[in-house]
Amino acid sequence: MIEIACPMLGPEEAAAALAVLASGRLVHGPQVEAFEAAFARRHGAEHGVAVSSGTAALVALLRAHEIGPGDEVVVPAFTFFATVAAVLAVGAVPVLADIDPETYCLAPEAARAAISPRTRAVMPVHLFGQPADMSRFESLCGERGLALFEDAAQAHGAAIGARPVGSFGGAAFSFYATKNLTTGEGGMVLTNDAGIAARLRRLRNHGRGASGLHEVAGTNARMTEMAAAVGLVQLERLADANAARRANARYFDERLRGVGLPRAVPGTTHVYHQYTLRLPASADRDAFVAGLVERGVGARVYYATPCHRQPALRAASARVEPLPETERASREVLSIPVHPGLDEAARQTIVDAVSALAERGAD
Numbered sequence: 527m528i529e530i531a532c533p534m535l536g537p538e539e540a541a542a543a544l545a546v547l548a549s550g551r552l553v554h555g556p557q558v559e560a561f562e563a564a565f566a567r568r569h570g571a572e573h574g575v576a577v578s579s580g581t582a583a584l585v586a587l588l589r590a591h592e593i594g595p596g597d598e599v600v601v602p603a604f605t606f607f608a609t610v611a612a613v614l615a616v617g618a619v620p621v622l623a624d625i626d627p628e629t630y631c632l633a634p635e636a637a638r639a640a641i642s643p644r645t646r647a648v649m650p651v652h653l654f655g656q657p658a659d660m661s662r663f664e665s666l667c668g669e670r671g672l673a674l675f676e677d678a679a680q681a682h683g684a685a686i687g688a689r690p691v692g693s694f695g696g697a698a699f700s701f702y703a704t705k706n707l708t709t710g711e712g713g714m715v716l717t718n719d720a721g722i723a724a725r726l727r728r729l730r731n732h733g734r735g736a737s738g739l740h741e742v743a744g745t746n747a748r749m750t751e752m753a754a755a756v757g758l759v760q761l762e763r764l765a766d767a768n769a770a771r772r773a774n775a776r777y778f779d780e781r782l783r784g785v786g787l788p789r790a791v792p793g794t795t796h797v798y799h800q801y802t803l804r805l806p807a808s809a810d811r812d813a814f815v816a817g818l819v820e821r822g823v824g825a826r827v828y829y830a831t832p833c834h835r836q837p838a839l840r841a842a843s844a845r846v847e848p849l850p851e852t853e854r855a856s857r858e859v860l861s862i863p864v865h866p867g868l869d870e871a872a873r874q875t876i877v878d879a880v881s882a883l884a885e886r887g888a889d
């Protein structure tokens with residue numbers, strides 16, 4: 527089976543983790559500091575604060591900006607549920623808005639329509655590795671006096687022109703096992719604000735400040751030295767790994783017919799966390815996915831149930847905007863393996879399998 531994700535870990539990561547174990551310094555050490563600095567530099571941000579997961583990064587980012595009860599945060603409905611859950615975790619109200627049908631990212635006009643007097647922030651997601659339309663979000667948030675955050679969990683190394691994602695003021699990344707850069711579990715907040723960075727450092731470490739006192743009720747969201755050591759090696763691999771993802775995407779772009787292909791927005795660097803196909807509305811997606819799996823291609827649907835229809839939202843207070851494109855995408859999309867571990871035989875198997883099923887659908 528060609529898996530949908532494959533962490534690219536080698537002897538360098540193993541050596542880095544073992545060196546930490548041998549050093550005896552497992553937390554609060556030089557690896558975390560070095561990883562924070564290197565990751566921030568790579569993404570054009572001034573400060574990096576490493577945490578234990580992407581979800582912890584999102585929650586810390588919102589808390590550091592004092593977003594909480596009574597506040598609304600506009601997010602896309604078509605994303606991994608953690609985007610929405612993080613807003614709920616700080617006691618704020620997620621406002622679920624629709625996506626652009628081409629990029630699957632939050633649509634700026636939908637976000638604009640979702641703004642109310644209680645809105646404090648807009649948080650697009652760079653979904654599947656495609657940067658959201660940040661210049662329009664910057665204008666919108668500037669005009670309305672709102673904070674702009676990025677859920678960059680799926681977009682390490684992506685860029686808009688020369689500007690990396692993560693540099694727009696407040697961003698959260700995930701280093702979960704399937705991500706373009708992994709530490710097993712882990713996350714990072716990037717910010718250009720020294721005060722916010724200091725708050726983030728407090729929040730992740732039980733709210734403890736320089737005085738040693740617990741200045742706020744924080745949490746334990748620390749990254750370990752082992753994870754950071756692995757992250758540093760992974761960061762060195764990132765450019766090559768993303769280039770391999772893009773080469774795989776180009777291979778599929780040139781060969782696949784009869785299915786909707788992901789369109790990288792011109793002028794942006796899409797890092798293909800997923801390569802997401804769209805089937806015609808009349809197609810039987812379940813049969814298509816099953817057919818791929820039968821042919822050894824580990825296809826998956828991200829996301830069959832959009833956030834507004836998740837059971838967790840029934841008891842939560844959330845606001846739901848009109849979501850026709852979210853609904854359509856959740857019925858029509860599926861993702862095929864695009865990770866850097868694909869060899870020529872795997873790529874050919876994927877193309878043959880998709881082509882056979884697309885042809886069958888066209889009969």
Ligand SMILES: Cc1ncc(COP(=O)(O)O)c(C=O)c1O
Pocket residue numbers: 579580581582605606608609651677679680700701702712713
């Ligand atoms: C868009 C998005 N946001 C947030 C997260 C949460 O990250 P984590 O699983 O590291 O908590 C993920 C991934 O898991 C994600 O894909």
